[in-house]
């Protein structure tokens with residue numbers, strides 16, 4: 694399934710860990726021919742290609758410093774001029790602050806473009822805590838289970854391999870998940886407000902099924918790009 698957009702889309706996808714952002718970004722790539730650009734990948738590619746901005750980034754990283762917004766924007770600008778992203782991009786990991794969002798807007802405006810939509814995958818924090826903190830896996834084959842949603846047919850025995858040892862990730866406990874969500878909201882609130890002010894914020898209920906979220910996202914992308 695591939696739909697044709699009349700204008701290249703510049704999408705910002707926002708969502709806390711566990712909201713399925715990566716999965717949904719891959720589906721948008723499939724559905725619309727968009728290309729996901731993550732800051733880490735962009736930096737690595739620019740350094741490897743030895744572009745002017747890539748050389749600057751390399752020097753900064755080798756000095757153990759953070760790559761500045763200017764360099765990231767320069768790399769992004771180069772990347773967005775490539776023919777494979779003619780149908781649009783999904784930005785991942787940038788912008789992170791409202792200052793970066795304003796700088797991105799300036800960059801896009803200079804190219805006659807703008808952010809088409811900033812899409813926030815909205816979760817119910819407490820439901821999310823339950824979802825993530827109930828996860829555990831078979832210690833033998835790695836099959837995933839959940840206290841609430843997916844118990845083995847025979848209690849204490851893996852459906853797949855018959856194993857009886859299970860394990861939980863230390864960082865999947867309720868308190869850690871709550872902390873991660875809190876940090877996400879604190880970091881993202883200014884960005885959400887920024888895009889809301891620009892009239893391009895779209896909110897999606899990300900607690901439903903993957904297919905349901907996918908169709909809601911597709912509807913938004915079709916609408917804003919038409």
Ligand SMILES: [Zn+2]
Pocket residue numbers: 831832833834835836851852853854855856
């Ligand atoms: Zn197993």
